[in-house]
Amino acid sequence: MQILSGQQLRALDEMTVHEEGITSLELMERAVTAFTGSFCKQFRPSSGPILIVCGTGNNGGDGFATARQLHRAGYNTHVVAAEFGKRSPDNQANFNAAKRLDFPFTLLRAGNPFPKPAPGVILIDALLGTGLSRPLEGYWAELIERWNETEDITRVALDVPSGLPADGPATGAVFMADHTFVLGYPKVAIFAPENAVYVGEMSLVKFKLSSVRTVLHVGPEGDIRPNQMLTEGYVATLVKKRGNSDHKGTFGHALLVAGSFGKMGAAVIAARAVLRAGAGLVTCHVPRSGYEIMQISFPEAMCTVDAHWYQTTGVGDLSQYATIGIGPGLGTEQLTAAALRDVLTRYAKPLVIDADALNLIAQSPSLFALIPKGSILTPHPKEFERLFGKTADSFARWRVQGEAAKRNELVILLKTNHTTIATPTGKIYVNTTGNPGMGTAGTGDALTGILTGLLAQGYEPATAATLGVYLHGLAGDLAAEALSQEFLLAEDVVNHVGAAYQELARVRN
Ligand SMILES: NC(=O)C1=CN([C@@H]2O[C@H](COP(=O)(O)OP(=O)(O)OC[C@H]3O[C@@H](n4cnc5c(N)ncnc54)[C@H](O)[C@@H]3O)[C@@H](O)[C@H]2O)[C@@H](O)CC1
Ligand SMILES: Nc1ncnc2c1ncn2[C@@H]1O[C@H](COP(=O)(O)OP(=O)(O)O)[C@@H](O)[C@H]1O
Ligand SMILES: [K+]
Structure with missing residues (x-):
């Protein structure tokens, strides 16, 4: 609307x-x-x-x-x-x-x-x-x-x-x-x-x-600010129908580059969200110390293991992946920055960039130019500030967000209680789902997983971002309704993505 x-x-x-x-x-x-x-x-x-x-x-x-x-x-x-x-x-x-x-x-x-x-x-x-x-x-x-x-x-x-x-x-x-x-x-x-x-x-x-x-x-002319409010009726039309003969190859194979020593939970939450959003396969690239954690916590994920025990220092062949989600719990060590540079240099399709990957880009601005067109960046206000500098208020932030998305042909999110999604075409959507219960560790990692899962299924980046952000908030609302805002964990959000899809299907039919 x-x-x-x-x-x-x-x-x-x-x-x-x-x-x-x-x-x-x-x-x-x-x-x-x-x-x-x-x-x-x-x-x-x-x-x-x-x-x-x-x-x-x-x-x-x-x-x-x-x-x-x-x-x-x-x-x-x-x-x-x-x-x-x-x-x-x-x-x-x-x-x-x-x-x-x-x-x-x-x-x-x-x-x-x-x-x-x-x-x-x-x-x-x-x-x-x-x-x-x-x-x-x-x-x-x-x-x-x-x-x-x-x-x-x-x-x-x-x-x-x-x-x-x-x-x-x-x-x-x-x-x-x-x-x-x-x-x-x-x-x-x-x-x-x-x-x-x-x-x-x-x-x-x-x-x-x-x-x-x-x-x-x-x-007012030349005004850059949110111009579309996401409604359930609109978002429901974005969900693709699945063909009876579709299979896990059709729904895409995503690579998730996430986790480091002490932060493997971020990788586990995001990996679950990739598959719960509907991707066919997920491979997680993790440091050696994270291998068993991932395999035991989430057996549905495959793993590639880094040479380093505690952090990611280099990811192997990327050619088989429909998309990549990179950043949750990754850490900001120099060796990881080099691995990120390598991924951005070798991978040309849109990917999802979150958390520490955004912090690494803020530390080394030359990385920004390497981001493939159409990629989705998911900063919260602190990460946004590190990337784009200080702004006085939301109006100034929206302008910077919209300009950066257009200039760099990226989809840029600004995660708040009303997350905004700026697209390369100049549209800025504002989300209407979500609740304060989602102010809990790991809900951002869940969003990264959902967005990665949608890109893997072949959704266009702007569609993946609008559908993903709405779905994530709706899952959070349904989880809060069932469990209370206080009780809510990031995994509850992921576990309610199914109910959120069902609600969208109800609205559409
Ligand atoms: N399509 C719609 O949404 C409709 C909206 N309508 C209403 O129309 C409203 C807008 O009406 P108006 O344009 O008359 O605006 P307002 O009702 O906001 O009042 C403007 C008046 O207040 C004065 N004023 C402005 N700032 C002031 C301040 N700081 N201190 C003291 N006085 C101040 C102005 O000089 C002007 O006389 C909407 O908010 C809505 O309630 C409805 O009446 C009709 C349909
Ligand atoms: N009050 C709120 N209303 C709606 N959504 C919220 C609210 N608080 C947090 N969220 C959502 O929760 C997520 C938090 O992400 P983030 O700050 O990256 O968390 P983390 O780093 O712990 O994963 C964002 O998607 C944000 O929009
Ligand atoms: K009023």
Whole structure:
């Protein structure tokens, strides 16, 4: 699904009004009806009294219309109408309509005593939406800060948390929502890891709008940032069907170069993931000390053994492998750097490069130029920084990520709670699966194995990366559902890849 900028969203509203011959007020009512439909599924009239704080723009207009609809649906509703500017016409119309109804309605001007929500209140923030033009300041910033500190209330943001710019870093006060109901299309700021604290749990509220294709030419121009949100429906279409006569030769033979003394677990986790993702065969190249560990832990894997007892110093013939995954637990010794250089020099097909292989490349930048086109790099933010330098925030990081992927014809991941996947064509996907339970040792190794397993099966690199990242997060979600986030181990993620495939098959059929 397309991620739209504030400018594109405004253009889409105008296009919808124009194409359908409706008024912008009717469009607002449509958006709010979709929102209250979604809201009422999660919060019942018995969930608590509703306090809706409305600003003077269209976000506030949505707020007044929400109050009217929730009041009619039997919710105990109270409106606070903030007065900090001139009301937009649709805001004024919904303000007037809400005022005529018999629920508590308070006008709030800068300097008034701060309204204090009672314990148990569900506070709906409709102060500011995508029209934010400067940071929140003074009285209104303080109001937001106070509400952020109020305990025993549930904070719900309508469209975006007030104070959060749709397209750039937040600089002033921002409402900290427990739950954000995003209207129409996702805005990029909600995916920045530093904004997770403001967005909380996200729901996308869908309603009828014109085709996004009509506004893709709208700015900001030259902006490099995530432009596609991965959805289950889309990812499900990426999974290849298996032919009845296919066999382990068809599904590819992957080489995994991973593990060193004390870090053989990374190699075992990744090797399992290669086969669980569906590859036909996996051979693991391991140091001598890792041979028995691998054979006993994972008998399905074959092994080639390095001359060195503790680390990888040289990998043999590469010609038989459909792809290579290199890096998990590899260590960063000089002898291993030489082995990596040798692999990158001799192997021309796309491979998966992770962890210590990325650290080795960061230490010897001349290795970067040797990476075969189409390869998938999987840094987490620290590894990303070592490779590409320091960046101020996610927006700067996304730009560097997108530019590097395009310039070098690589697929570059940035692994976070919303992993982004930059492709050589300039698309940047953002992932929507995964959970904090996956912040546990070895889940990155599992991802490397999954990606290697998909490349081995002949998936194009960008497809392997988008499907692999989504599948990995979905497996983590299903594992957390079954076991709890706290209990989760990397092997649980690998063990739920099957259930994740089944879920994708269900969505597709
Ligand atoms: N397609 C959609 O998604 C739809 C979205 N609508 C709503 O429209 C909203 C956007 O409406 P607007 O463009 O009117 O924007 P806002 O409702 O965010 O408000 C903008 C107003 O606030 C003022 N303002 C901006 N920053 C301020 C600050 N820091 N302090 C004080 N005042 C500030 C502006 O000067 C302007 O008057 C969306 O967030 C959404 O809620 C719906 O009404 C219609 C359909
Ligand atoms: N809060 C979270 N939400 C979603 N995914 C997460 C979260 N925390 C971690 N992950 C995922 O878990 C993986 C961790 O990878 P990495 O940091 O390389 O771990 P390791 O080095 O231990 O294998 C990444 O794919 C990351 O996206
Ligand atoms: K809001």
